[in-house]
Amino acid sequence: MSPEALTDRAPAGTSPAEWAARVELAACYRLFGRLGWHEMIYNHITLRVPGTEDQFLINPFGLMYREVTASNLVRIDTEGRVLDGSAYGVNPAGFIVHRSVHMARPDAHCVMHTHTTAGLAVACQEEGLLPISFPAVFYTDRLAYHDFEGITLEREECARLAASLGTRNAMILRNHGLLTCGPTVADAFAELYHLQRACEVQVAALAGGRPIRTPPAEVARRAAAQFDATARHGEQNALLFAAMLRWMDEAEPGFRR
Template sequence: MSARPMSGPDCSAEEWALRVDLAAAYRLIALHGWDDLIFTHLTARVLGPEHHFLINPYGMGFAEITASSLVKVGLDGQPVGASEYPVNPAGFVIHSAVHAAREDALCVMHTHSLNGVAVSAQKDGVLAISQQSLFVLAALGYHDYEGVALNDAEKPRLVADLGRNTFLMLRNHGLLTVGASVADAFLAMYIFEAACAIQVRALAGARELLPIPAPILAGIQAQAAQVTRGLGGALAWPSLLRRLARESPGYEQ
């Protein structure tokens, strides 16, 4: 565990570990090219009865995020403790809605990746044409576009469309994943993005696509658990942190 050079009020060891993981996820999103300058968000709920969660400081690039720079806010969107950075109100609407409704969603990730937005604009959504797409289709919801997410009235519809799923396609907007850990939410986003990238390329090939037979979809979640040895994102997470140590050090500060 890294040292905790927090300039503000100290936090628990559990919160600091969560900060380090979430900062790592921001750096990984940047390394994969899925960031949209400063305009999307990854959040993580701090364990405890207060329903506080961590979000990026608005105005800081994903490649700059550190554990200590993350802003802790309440469900009212107001920072808990001092922070020199504001919070994006659109990010707050989407993420606070999910965190309030899904106790199991410790982490929520939302991206505006080019591939994700491209598929979100396709009427048929995610197609069953790749192994990656099957993992997504096994737990996927869709939410229609209602404009920039600034209106609290949208929250119940967004939550209903997510349901108990892991993946949510925001139509004409982008991708959203949830997970019981930062690692799980990141692995889900990696798979979601891969499914969209494959679909964009396959459709660009101007050839008839070969769909995967529907019966295969029925057993895909059990197969996913087998592939990850029941660990989910935790299986890949250590290697991702080692990559950050080489390519984007300092996130843990």
């Protein structure tokens, strides 16, 4: 679906650009629910409100991902304070991780964080993500790590978390989960999809109890560069997310409300 189509039903008082952002973000929450990437009412996907530097859209705290709609997303400031008079509350503590990335990276308009079983399993493994599979090699020399410090509540850790991420768009929070970011919902989703798949394959491969074949380092680095050229800096991420939007329109069209 074209970006123009996403603006057709913008309600009074909401700009077409913000409504388009709300529709994409709501669709992404529903998609995470379908893929099993939710943590019941916890975890978040955040998106900077178009045209602003310090306003963000986030899910209402207490709703499951399958209940999120374009209109019930909550607009907040950098402190997690509600700006749009929403009747829903938000989880300020849950926004702290996202805030650290948004504020350190002006290009990171969308930030995603998950606690999937496979992501957590790899986050608990000493060596982290191994370059053993097709999606895993995409992250050769392109994956950040941040050591576990407990529940992320302190601003001091947020600064360290942002420093750990640096200029990269994907990170494993050790013993905690996965985080990705990008200039669009489509870019952040694609990063998370491939990273999640790499974790799933690693868990399955290690569980097999057989020797693991690892490609030569130069092959892994070449594959990562090829992926950068074709997906990260091409049109594939947009095409992928457009297909996901079509799926959600068929499966859960209520997200557009």
